[in-house]
Structure formats: structure tokens, C-alpha cells
Amino acid sequence: MQTPEEYEITERVNALVKGLKKRRGYTKKDISQKLGIGLTTFNDYLNGVSSFKLGTLIKFAALCKLTLPDILDDTLEAKKLYSEDLADRANAGKNTLDFLAFILIIPAATSALATQWLFFFLHLLLVVYSRKDLNCMVVNVVFLLVYLLADLFTLSWHEYIYPNYNGLIQNTTAFGFPLLTNCLLMYFIKNRMQLSVWLSKGRNKEVLEPNKLDAPVYIVLVSLVFADSIAILENILRNLEHFGIDEEFARQFWKVQYIYDNYEYVKVFLMALVIILLFIGTRIRQRQLRLALGESGLGMNT
Known part of the structure; x- marks a missing residue:
């Protein structure tokens, strides 16, 4: 099981996975292959069954063209990748x-x-x-x-x-x-x-x-x-x-x-x-x- 802090990070990763599907066309299977892990393991991470390993998070951040702190701190760069709503984008660094x-x-x-x-x-x-x-x-x-x-x-x-x-x-x-x-x-x-x-x-x-x-x-x-x-x-x-x-x-x-x-x-x-x-x-x-x-x-x- 994940701690509350880990679960919060998992929620961000789930949002980023949706962003990758929309912008890159990547399925969960594609992402798991690029991370070098099995699809079942990746789903366990996303569903909160087990915790992300640090190396996997670093690889995932690189796949999103982000840094690890972007995911951990939910920075504006991360929000730009997964923000769907116009109001969310207004809060994501709009001028x-x-x-x-x-x-x-x-x-x-x-x-x-x-x-x-x-x-x-x-x-x-x-x-x-x-x-x-x-x-x-x-x-x-x-x-x-x-x-x-x-x-x-x-x-x-x-x-x-x-x-x-x-x-x-x-x-x-x-x-x-x-x-x-x-x-x-x-x-x-x-x-x-x-x-x-x-x-x-x-x-x-x-x-x-x-x-x-x-x-x-x-x-x-x-x-x-x-x-x-x-x-x-x-x-x-x-x-x-x-x-x-x-x-x-x-x-x-x-x-x-x-x-x-x-x-x-x-x-x-x-x-x-x-x-x-x-x-x-x-x-x-x-x-x-x-x-x-x-x-x-x-x-x-x-």
C-alpha cells in the first residue's frame, strides 16, 4: 500500500499518463515498455497497490520531458502536460x-x-x-x-x-x-x-x-x-x-x-x-x- 504522500504522486502520474495518451498517443503498455517494467507492475503502481521505485519515476519524468521535481512538486511544467480544462490552463502560467x-x-x-x-x-x-x-x-x-x-x-x-x-x-x-x-x-x-x-x-x-x-x-x-x-x-x-x-x-x-x-x-x-x-x-x-x-x-x- 502507498502512503498518502505516495498516493498524491501516483495521482499526478495518472494525470500525466492521460496527457501522454492525448499528446503522444502512448498507451499504458507503450509507457510500461519504455520504462522497462511489465504492464501489470505499472498498473499496480497506478492503482496504488505498490509504490513507484525512484528509478522508474526518473525514467517516467524523462519520458514526459520533465524533471523528477516537476512531478514531485506538481510544477507548472507538469500541469501544462495534463491540464485539460481552460480554467486549469489559466492557472498554469498563462500571461x-x-x-x-x-x-x-x-x-x-x-x-x-x-x-x-x-x-x-x-x-x-x-x-x-x-x-x-x-x-x-x-x-x-x-x-x-x-x-x-x-x-x-x-x-x-x-x-x-x-x-x-x-x-x-x-x-x-x-x-x-x-x-x-x-x-x-x-x-x-x-x-x-x-x-x-x-x-x-x-x-x-x-x-x-x-x-x-x-x-x-x-x-x-x-x-x-x-x-x-x-x-x-x-x-x-x-x-x-x-x-x-x-x-x-x-x-x-x-x-x-x-x-x-x-x-x-x-x-x-x-x-x-x-x-x-x-x-x-x-x-x-x-x-x-x-x-x-x-x-x-x-x-x-x-
């Missing part, structure tokens, strides 16, 4: 800008899935708000449909991909699908007039009127695509051993996770910026329409 983003967008910080459904709901409100202006409503409807598609994908990802595949596949799909959807949105914004005419079957000239917010929204979408692309590249670098690269060489890239550690913050900030820009664009259009109606009314009176 001031990240912390402010977390505080400002608390409702979206609970989980990735909750964040996506929140933005879907906000886009739904924008569609309702812009219902009297086809020009803006078409744009908002497209964003709404894309976010619905993203939400359905996330549900499928949690159900089928996350439990059955290693970290390389998990992260590639998690970053790859948003990259695809953001590229589609960029294409739509760039060709908005043509697509709007097609969607409205050419029956409403409002869709041909330029929207001053198209360019800012396009720039934000480019930033989202950039963040997704860098996240995928980082994921490949962290998993070079899965591509046949020697593990000793690949290990030096295991901590390449600058975008990965800040991904939720970057995405929430940019997605919120899109909402704000679309709302401003809708407000400007509504004001222009009111002024146009007022001028036409004055013209009729004269």
Missing part, C-alpha cells in the same frame, strides 16, 4: 493577456463545446436581428449554418474520434475541421455578392450593395485560418515519432505548443470579434436604410 481574455469571456470558457454552442446562439440572434435586411441576413445565415456544422462535428469528435484514436489524429481533426470551415467562410466573404445573388435568386437588389465590414471580417477569418494552420503544424512537430522519426530526436519538439496552449483563447477572441463586426455591420446597414427611407419620405412630401 496577463490570456487571463484578461478568460475573465472577459467567462461564459465561453467552460469547454470547447460550450463555447461553440454559445457562438451558434449569438449568430442565431444576429440572424433574427438582421431579418429585415437581406444583405446582412444572408451573411449571418451562412455563419450560423457553418457554426451548426462545426457543433455537430464537435459532438461526433467527442463520441467517435477522441476515445478511439491517439493524440496525433485527435488534434489533427480537432484543428483541421475548423481550418476547413474558416476557409469556406473566407471564400463566401470574398464572393459574397455572387453567392448572395444565387441564394436570393436575383430577386432582391439589396444583396448587391457593398458592406463596409466585409474586409475586417475577412481579415479576422484569415487570422483564424492562420491559428488553425499553426496549430496543425505544431501538432505534427510534437508527433514526429509517429512519422518514423527517431524518438530521441523527436523528443526535443514535444514542448512545441505555443498555439496549442493558447488555442482556446485565440479562437474565442477572434470568434467574438467576428460577432462584434457582424453586429456593427448590421447596425450600420439598418441606420443607412432608415436614413434612406427618411429621405425618400421627404422627397414624396415635397
Whole structure:
């Protein structure tokens, strides 16, 4: 049996094992082989049946690209490997800008899935708000449909991909699908007039009127695509051993996770910026329409 202090260390090791599975794709069998012990012995350690030997802990720390004190003291470096929750990462050495983003967008910080459904709901409100202006409503409807598609994908990802595949596949799909959807949105914004005419079957000239917010929204979408692309590249670098690269060489890239550690913050900030820009664009259009109606009314009176 383990002492309370040993059990606390075992809990940290269990968390790190989950982190290795997510980021490296290692199973318990893979880890036990790399530690030079049997799977039964390793499970006994993890279940508190017997205590970790010092040499095994040192090897395990090296496998995690940590030091033994990182595991014993549960340092920030260790937490970065196994922290799953956005709030945990905020406590794991995030900078001031990240912390402010977390505080400002608390409702979206609970989980990735909750964040996506929140933005879907906000886009739904924008569609309702812009219902009297086809020009803006078409744009908002497209964003709404894309976010619905993203939400359905996330549900499928949690159900089928996350439990059955290693970290390389998990992260590639998690970053790859948003990259695809953001590229589609960029294409739509760039060709908005043509697509709007097609969607409205050419029956409403409002869709041909330029929207001053198209360019800012396009720039934000480019930033989202950039963040997704860098996240995928980082994921490949962290998993070079899965591509046949020697593990000793690949290990030096295991901590390449600058975008990965800040991904939720970057995405929430940019997605919120899109909402704000679309709302401003809708407000400007509504004001222009009111002024146009007022001028036409004055013209009729004269």
C-alpha cells in the first residue's frame, strides 16, 4: 500500500499518463515498455497497490520531458502536460493577456463545446436581428449554418474520434475541421455578392450593395485560418515519432505548443470579434436604410 504522500504522486502520474495518451498517443503498455517494467507492475503502481521505485519515476519524468521535481512538486511544467480544462490552463502560467481574455469571456470558457454552442446562439440572434435586411441576413445565415456544422462535428469528435484514436489524429481533426470551415467562410466573404445573388435568386437588389465590414471580417477569418494552420503544424512537430522519426530526436519538439496552449483563447477572441463586426455591420446597414427611407419620405412630401 502507498502512503498518502505516495498516493498524491501516483495521482499526478495518472494525470500525466492521460496527457501522454492525448499528446503522444502512448498507451499504458507503450509507457510500461519504455520504462522497462511489465504492464501489470505499472498498473499496480497506478492503482496504488505498490509504490513507484525512484528509478522508474526518473525514467517516467524523462519520458514526459520533465524533471523528477516537476512531478514531485506538481510544477507548472507538469500541469501544462495534463491540464485539460481552460480554467486549469489559466492557472498554469498563462500571461496577463490570456487571463484578461478568460475573465472577459467567462461564459465561453467552460469547454470547447460550450463555447461553440454559445457562438451558434449569438449568430442565431444576429440572424433574427438582421431579418429585415437581406444583405446582412444572408451573411449571418451562412455563419450560423457553418457554426451548426462545426457543433455537430464537435459532438461526433467527442463520441467517435477522441476515445478511439491517439493524440496525433485527435488534434489533427480537432484543428483541421475548423481550418476547413474558416476557409469556406473566407471564400463566401470574398464572393459574397455572387453567392448572395444565387441564394436570393436575383430577386432582391439589396444583396448587391457593398458592406463596409466585409474586409475586417475577412481579415479576422484569415487570422483564424492562420491559428488553425499553426496549430496543425505544431501538432505534427510534437508527433514526429509517429512519422518514423527517431524518438530521441523527436523528443526535443514535444514542448512545441505555443498555439496549442493558447488555442482556446485565440479562437474565442477572434470568434467574438467576428460577432462584434457582424453586429456593427448590421447596425450600420439598418441606420443607412432608415436614413434612406427618411429621405425618400421627404422627397414624396415635397
